[in-house]
Amino acid sequence: MPCGNATAWSRVTSPKSQKYPSMTTTTLKPEANPATPDGLGPAKRSSVSQFLANLGPGLTTGASDDDPSGIATYSQVGAQFGYGLLWTMPLSYPLMAAIQEICARIGRVTGCGLAANLRKNYPRPVLFFVLIAMTAANVFNLGADIGAMGTSLALILPANVMLLTVTFGIISLLAVLYIPYSTYAKYLKWLTLSLFAYVGIVFFVHVPWRDVLRSTLIPRVVLKREFLMALIAVLGTTISPYLFFWQASQEVEEVKGNRGEKALKDAPSQAAAQMQRIHTDTYVGMAFSNVVAFFIILTAASTLHTHGITEVATCAQAAAALRPIAGRFASALFVCGIVGTGLIAVPVLASSAAYGIGEGCQWRVSLEKRPLQAVGFYSVIGIAIGTGLLLNFLHIDPVKALFWAAILNGVVAAPLMAVIMIMASNRKVMGRFVIPPCLKWVGWCATSVMLCVCIGVLLSWKA
Numbered sequence: 016m017p018c019g020n021a022t023a024w025s026r027v028t029s030p031k032s033q034k035y036p037s038m039t040t041t042t043l044k045p046e047a048n049p050a051t052p053d054g055l056g057p058a059k060r061s062s063v064s065q066f067l068a069n070l071g072p073g074l075t076t077g078a079s080d081d082d083p084s085g086i087a088t089y090s091q092v093g094a095q096f097g098y099g100l101l102w103t104m105p106l107s108y109p110l111m112a113a114i115q116e117i118c119a120r121i122g123r124v125t126g127c128g129l130a131a132n133l134r135k136n137y138p139r140p141v142l143f144f145v146l147i148a149m150t151a152a153n154v155f156n157l158g159a160d161i162g163a164m165g166t167s168l169a170l171i172l173p174a175n176v177m178l179l180t181v182t183f184g185i186i187s188l189l190a191v192l193y194i195p196y197s198t199y200a201k202y203l204k205w206l207t208l209s210l211f212a213y214v215g216i217v218f219f220v221h222v223p224w225r226d227v228l229r230s231t232l233i234p235r236v237v238l239k240r241e242f243l244m245a246l247i248a249v250l251g252t253t254i255s256p257y258l259f260f261w262q263a264s265q266e267v268e269e270v271k272g273n274r275g276e277k278a279l280k281d282a283p284s285q286a287a288a289q290m291q292r293i294h295t296d297t298y299v300g301m302a303f304s305n306v307v308a309f310f311i312i313l314t315a316a317s318t319l320h321t322h323g324i325t326e327v328a329t330c331a332q333a334a335a336a337l338r339p340i341a342g343r344f345a346s347a348l349f350v351c352g353i354v355g356t357g358l359i360a361v362p363v364l365a366s367s368a369a370y371g372i373g374e375g376c377q378w379r380v381s382l383e384k385r386p387l388q389a390v391g392f393y394s395v396i397g398i399a400i401g402t403g404l405l406l407n408f409l410h411i412d413p414v415k416a417l418f419w420a421a422i423l424n425g426v427v428a429a430p431l432m433a434v435i436m437i438m439a440s441n442r443k444v445m446g447r448f449v450i451p452p453c454l455k456w457v458g459w460c461a462t463s464v465m466l467c468v469c470i471g472v473l474l475s476w477k478a
Contacts, residue, residue: 081210081307082360083163083353084156084424085252087417089308090333092245093315095325098230100249101316104309105231107253110461112301114432117439117450117458118259119293122266124448126278129263129435130374136444137434145431146371149256150399152420152427153368156257157403159416160357160364161187166413167330167353170346177407183354184404187361191396192386199362209351212337213310219339220317227313240475247468248418251425253308254465259435260367264380266293280446327414361400369395426472429465436462 092100118129125132133142165180172179190199236242270276279286318336319327327333334349341348366382369392373380378391386393406416436458439450450458 081304081311081356082156082252082364083160083167083357084360084417084420085308086210086311086352086356087163087327087333087414088248088252088421089311090315090319090336091327091414091418092249093312093336094319094327094332096242096245097316097320098227098313099235099237100245101227101231101309101312102234103246103249103253104305104312106234106464107250108301108305109457110464111254111305112298113454113457114254114435114461115258115262115301116293116297117435117454118263119266119297120290120448120450121435121439121445122263123270123289123293124279124445126267126270126281128267128370128374128380129260129438130371132438132444133434134375134377136438136441141434142375145434146375148427148431149260149371150368152255152423153257153364154399154402155406155416155423156255156420157361157364157399158406159403159413159420160361161400161404162407162411162413163330163417164354164357165407167334167350170331170334171350180407181404183357183361184400187358187365188397188400190358191362191365191382191400192393195382205355209348209355210307210311212340212348212352213307213314216314216317216337216340217310222313222317231309238471238475240472243468243471243475244422247425247465247472248421250465250468251423251428252421253304254428254432254461255424256427256431257364257367257424259431260371261363262297264367264370279448283447286448328412329414333414365396365399365403368399369393422472425465426469429462429469432458432462432465 121132122128127135130142130146133145161184162180164183165176165178168174168179168183169176236246270278276282276285276289279289315327315333315336318339319325319332324332324335330349330353331346334346337345337348370380372378372395373389373392376391379389380392381389384392407413436455438444439458440455442449
């Protein structure tokens with residue numbers, strides 16, 4: 016049964032998108048193909064095109080993961096602990112990729128988002144708990160991201176911080192209401208390319224690669240409150256609840272937006288191709304996210320920490336990490352990254368909450384519908400952005416707010432992941448497409464890691 020009337024925001028990256036019309040054509044014999052202008056042979060060009068065609072919701076999700084909350088958290092962790100938490104990146108990569116693939120499978124197999132599946136197959140209290148926890152985390156994260164954008168832009172513009180913050184909140188809301196996300200994000204992603212400056216800095220500063228390699232490959236855990244809070248913040252910003260709902264909903268929209276595609280429970284013949292696409296798409300998207308995160312930690316450790324700055328209390332201090340490569344333009348480069356990722360992430364945060372609540376209440380959930388055609392859905396988006404914006408009037412430090420948003424995401428993620436794992440293993444929900452043993456094992460490992468760190472933080476507060 017269809018769940019909602021959504022059409023794909025990520026349709027531009029769909030395997031059958033008109034952006035790549037030649038991907039569905041039959042490859043001609045080599046002798047019938049002249050040399051291509053780029054120098055690639057037909058087979059090579061076809062394989063590259065096919066690889067690009069397989070990138071869709073997972074790549075969008077990975078790009079959304081490095082939001083202002085992530086940048087602030089990774090900068091703080093690198094400044095405070097140096098290279099000591101680099102090992103979290105290779106550890107978290109298979110865990111985050113597995114849980115995101117599981118969410119994508121649920122959406123593609125059932126043709127319904129996470130909340131719709133909870134409503135149909137589980138007691139209402141479970142649905143209410145998940146929606147309340149996810150929405151609370153999203154709203155706090157929204158407020159922190161909007162506040163960070165305003166505070167960051169104030170580094171280069173002589174304007175009132177609160178005025179800039181309110182402006183970003185209004186822009187984000189109007190963008191969701193009136194601009195298709197595929198169009199909106201296509202241009203904003205150019206701003207997020209500034210994040211690769213964190214990768215380039217390793218060529219401009221001294222990096223003790225032996226120490227970096229050792230810290231990356233050998234986990235070191237300190238059973239102290241500050242360390243455990245930093246650990247759950249890192250895991251919470253890489254394995255975030257809103258991404259679970261977002262990727263599942265995007266897979267549903269892929270089904271709705273592409274003629275001939277159906278939920279795999281209704282069209283099992285499509286399973287092999289779609290499962291392979293989901294796997295490739297998710298692991299590439301999560302790799303993109305993790306590589307950027309790794310270098311943000313490395314950059315902060317190599318610049319801020321080595322110069323005795325162990326507390327990132329302001330956006331200006333976070334921007335200082337870019338000074339070796341950008342000089343006096345460091346603030347401008349930092350602002351591009353924060354504003355670009357923030358303007359992309361805010362609609363994702365608000366919409367993932369709206370998808371969850373809308374599916375749970377059986378509303379029409381579609382970002383392609385006009386606001387008056389999906390009043391409840393857009394009302395949730397407006398309330399979420401508005402509430403997040405109001406949190407900024409509590410005068411919470413934006414960098415600390417971003418850090419605490421990551422911690423809240425980590426705390427909320429653990430029970431939500433347990434619910435997702437149970438759902439993905441349930442034949443009543445997934446039919447013959449319950450997740451395979453290997454994926455189930457990694458998914459439960461990810462859930463256990465998040466739960467153990469949460470318990471560790473709670474125990475350290477009591478100590």
